[in-house]
Amino acid sequence: MSNCKALSMPSTPIVKLSLSKSPPFRDPTLFRSIVGGLQYLTFTCPDISFAVNRIFQFVHCPTNLHWQATKCILRYLFGTVYHGLFLAKSTSLTLSVFSDADRGGSLDDHKSTSGYALYVGSNLVSWGSQK
Template identity: 60%
Template sequence: MCLSNKLHNSDNPQFLDESLYRSIVGGLQYLTFTRPDISFSVNKVCQFMHSPTEKHWAAVKLILRYLKSTSSHGILFSKQNSQQLQGYCDADSGGSIDDRKSTTGFAIFLGPSLVSWCSRKQRSVSRSTTKDEYCSFSASTSELLWICLLLKEIDLSFGSLPSLWCDNLSAISYS
């Protein structure tokens, strides 16, 4: 989804077949289990299930076109000797026009395989990009620690300490 294409509640005109919109977007939500590359976009169009507009429907069709052209993509699990656990996190500061909340996203890899990912709206509005990024960093850390405990519980050891990558120096310093 193009980041400059901001979706909001006041777009007009209303989309006439709301049940079609909800049905397709609901299906896209299930598809994010195997296609994490569409998580952010699906998260955005899900925010307008109560009252979709033509612009929101156009965004859904764009996601469907993307899926059609990338039908061979998906999650690949490969047998590798590397058991390095790494996470990457990010946030868009005040990305939602309607409520000024940010969206948190992270991806966690075990070796070369993606094992956990998330894209969700933060619960509160923050006054700084540092706080947005820190909230994303915190959510990612929580997920990373949970995966570490899970791996220990099933007696799977990983090479070295897990790494978490963030692109905001202020959030890194703050943490």
């Protein structure tokens, strides 16, 4: 995918991933390998955490739709190679926390996904998401 077209977002909010909407992916080992690498990458790229969490829920039985979602993340990363976390010097120690959740957004088990971001001044210091 070295010559792919870059995307501006790591996932499409319109596409709801499910176990039964697509035929099985031809190479589950390749899928698991790439998704595992993406999960490791979330330590330094918090902007892909939610999208990786969504596809990681299907590593046991990936479909073609899950593979397409994975390729969207890779295309987003291709366009943001030079992005990263920047810690700026700040005299402000203001603590800000932002969170969000979808209510029963999973089509398979109707569980919610939530996430948060914690800032000290203008610096992102902690983040996470969970189902």
